[in-house]
Amino acid sequence: MSRFTNRLVKEKSPYLLVDWFPWGEEAFEKARRENKPIFLSVGYSTCHWCHVMEHESFENESVASVMNEYYVNVKVDREENPGVDKLYMTYIQLTSGTGGWPMSVFLTPELNPFFGASYFPPEDQHGRPGFKTLLARIHSLWKTDPQKIKASGESMTNQLKSYIQTKPVSDKKELNPIEVADETYDHFVNSFDSVYGGFGPAPKFPTPVQLQFLIDYYMYNRQNTNKSAHAQKALDMALFTLKKIAAGGIHDHIGSGFHRYSTDKKWHIPHFEKMLYDQAQLLSLYSSAYQITGETLFANVIQDIICYVSRDLQHTAGGFYSAEDADSLPTRDSNKKLEGAFCVWEEYELIRILDPLDAHVFSVHYGCRKQGNVDPTQDPQKELVNKNVLMETGSIEDTAKTANMTPTEVIRILNSSKSKLWDYRSRVRPKPHRDEKILTSWNGLMITGLVHAYEALQDRQVLQLAINAAEFIYRELYNPTTHTVLRSYCQGPSDIEGFIDDYSDLIQALLDLYEATFDERWIQWAYELQEKQNDLFYDTESGGYFNVTKHDKTILVRMKEEQDGAEPSANSVSLRNLVRLASLLELPEYSSKAQSTVNAFKLSLSKFPFAIPALVAAFMLVSNGLKEIVLAGDPTDSRMREFEKIVSRVFLPNKLVALATGHGFIAQHNSIIRQIGEQKRNVKEPTAYICENFTCGLPVYDVEKLKQRLTSDLQ
Structure with a gap:
C-alpha cells in the first residue's frame, strides 16, 4: 500500500486510480514552483505492459519514494487524452525510432520533453539502464544544471514544432x-x-x-x-x-467478438484484448460484405459482434464501454493473471463439458489437440502450454466428411457445444477486467457500425441499440447550449473536452442515424456539431483539422493527422461528413472546406496514399460525387417501408438517402427537398428520385423498378 496521497482517486478513468497527478495545471504549477522535472507516464486500462511496469516499478515503495521526492509524476490515459499521447508519442518515435505503451517521458516544468521511451524494466538489463538507474541519473543531471536541460527541452520542442508545421513543397499539379x-x-x-x-x-x-x-x-x-x-x-x-x-483464433468462437490482433500470419494466436473500435469497424465491414454478396457467413458474423457488444460492453443506459483486458485469472483460486486464460481450452475440459462424440467433432472442426495447438514460438511467456486456441481448420463439409456425418448434424453439434462452453466459461472462469470508459469517438464508430448492421439485416432491435447509444451521448456528454462534447464518461462525465475524433466520429454516426430513421433531430445535431468542430479545430490558413482545440494551451504543438491507425483519421471522416452535409443542407462553404481539406494533404495523397487509405476513400467520394436517393410520400405507409428496405439493403459508398418533407430542418436548407416535399404533401404513394451531378432522374413509383435501378448499379 502506497503511503503517498492519491491525487487521482477522483479521476474517472480506471487506469488513473493511482497515487499520481492528473494532467493539468496543479501538476504544472508544482513543477514550476519546486523546479522539478515532470515524469509523464501514458498508457491505457487494458495495456499489458502498462500493468507490468506499474507492478514492477510504480508499486515498489523505494521507487515511489524517489519519484515523489524528485519528480512531479503525471499519469495520462491515452484514450481519454489522445492530444497528449499523440504529441509526445511523435517525440518518442522521432528520437528513438520506436513507440509503444506505456510511454515514459521526462518533461521540463514548461512541458518540453527532454528524454523518453516506452517500457523500462526496473533493473539494468543487457547494458541498458533500468528505471531505477534512469531516475537517479536524470535527477543528478537536473540537480547539476537544470537550465541546460530546460534549454535542451525547449530546443527539442522547437524542432518538433518545425517538423510538424513545416509545409513540404509539392508540385502544383492537380491531384488525379x-x-x-x-x-x-x-x-x-x-x-x-x-x-x-x-x-x-x-x-x-x-x-x-x-x-x-x-x-x-x-x-x-x-x-x-x-x-x-x-x-x-x-x-x-x-x-x-x-x-x-x-475463421481464425482472432475471432472468439465461444464468447463472440474479435480480439485485437494476431501474433502469427494465420490469424491463429491473438493478443486477447478486445477493443470497441475493432468491433465497430468490423461490424461495418461485414455488413458491407453481406450487402454485396448475400453470403450467410457474413450475416452470422454481424450477429456475433452484436451479441458480444450488447452483452459485454454495453452500459445499462445505452453507451458502450471501451475494452476488455487480455489477461485474467485462470481460476477463482488463482493469484496470477495469464493472457487468454478466459478463452483457451485444454482437451480434458472439452471432454468433461461435452459428451465424447461432440468433443471429437468440435476438436476436429476447431483444431484442438491433447498437447494443445499453440506453436511454442507464439507463447514466449509459456502461458498457453497444452492450451487450444479455437480456429476453424476447414469448412463444415470438411468436418462432416471427417466425422462421417451430414453437415446439418455437424452444425447442430457445434452450436450446442459452443452454447455449453460459453455457459461454463462465463459461469466458472473469472472474467477479464473491463475498461468502463465510454468514449465519445468510439461510441460514434459503434453507432455507425450498428446502423450499417441494421441496413444489412433489417433488424429494428439493432437500430434501437444505435439510437440508445446516441441518446446516451446527448444526455451525458453533450452541452446543447455550447454545442460542445466531452471526451469520456466513467461513473459520470469527465471534465476533458472532446478532441477532433469525438466530433468527426459522432457527426458521422448522426448522419448515418438520420439515413436509417429519417429523424431530423440527428441531422440538426450533426450540423450543430460540425459548426462547432469548424470553429474549434479547422485550419483557416491551410485547410484540414487540428487534433486539439485552439483553446488547449497545455499542448505545445497542434498536430494535424491524416494517417490511419487502428481507427480512420479524423480528417478522412471529416471530409466525408463535409461532403454529405454540404449536399443535404445545401452548404457551399462546406464543399469549399472539403476541397481545402483535400488540398491540405495533397503531398501525402500523392507520395504515400497507401498509408492513408481512409482519406483516399474519402477523396474517391469527393471525386465521384454522391448518389442521392430522395424518398417522398407518407412515411407511415407500408409501401414506403418497402421502398426504405430496398434503399437500405444496397451498399453504395457514395449513397445519401433523405426523406422529402415540405417543412423541417432539412427543408429549411435544401430547396429541392422542400419542393419535392411540398409537391408530395398530400400524396401517400411512395416515390423515389435518384439524383447525381445536381440532376434528378425521373420519379420511380414501383418498388421493383427501384430495386432494378439500384441493383443495376451493382452489376
Missing part, C-alpha cells in the same frame, strides 16, 4: 483521384497474403480502413471496362481476408 486510388490499390495487391489473407507478415491486425478502401474501390470501378478486373481483385482480397479473420 484515379491515379491516387490506383496507386493505393497496387500497394495492397503487392502486400496481400494470398494464403491467409491480410497484408504483410505477422503480427497481423484486421486493418478495417484498408479493407474498407478495397470494398469502396471495387464499387467505384466495377462498371469500368478497363478496371473491372482490378475491381474484382480488390473485392476478392477484402472478402477473403474477412473470411480468414472470421
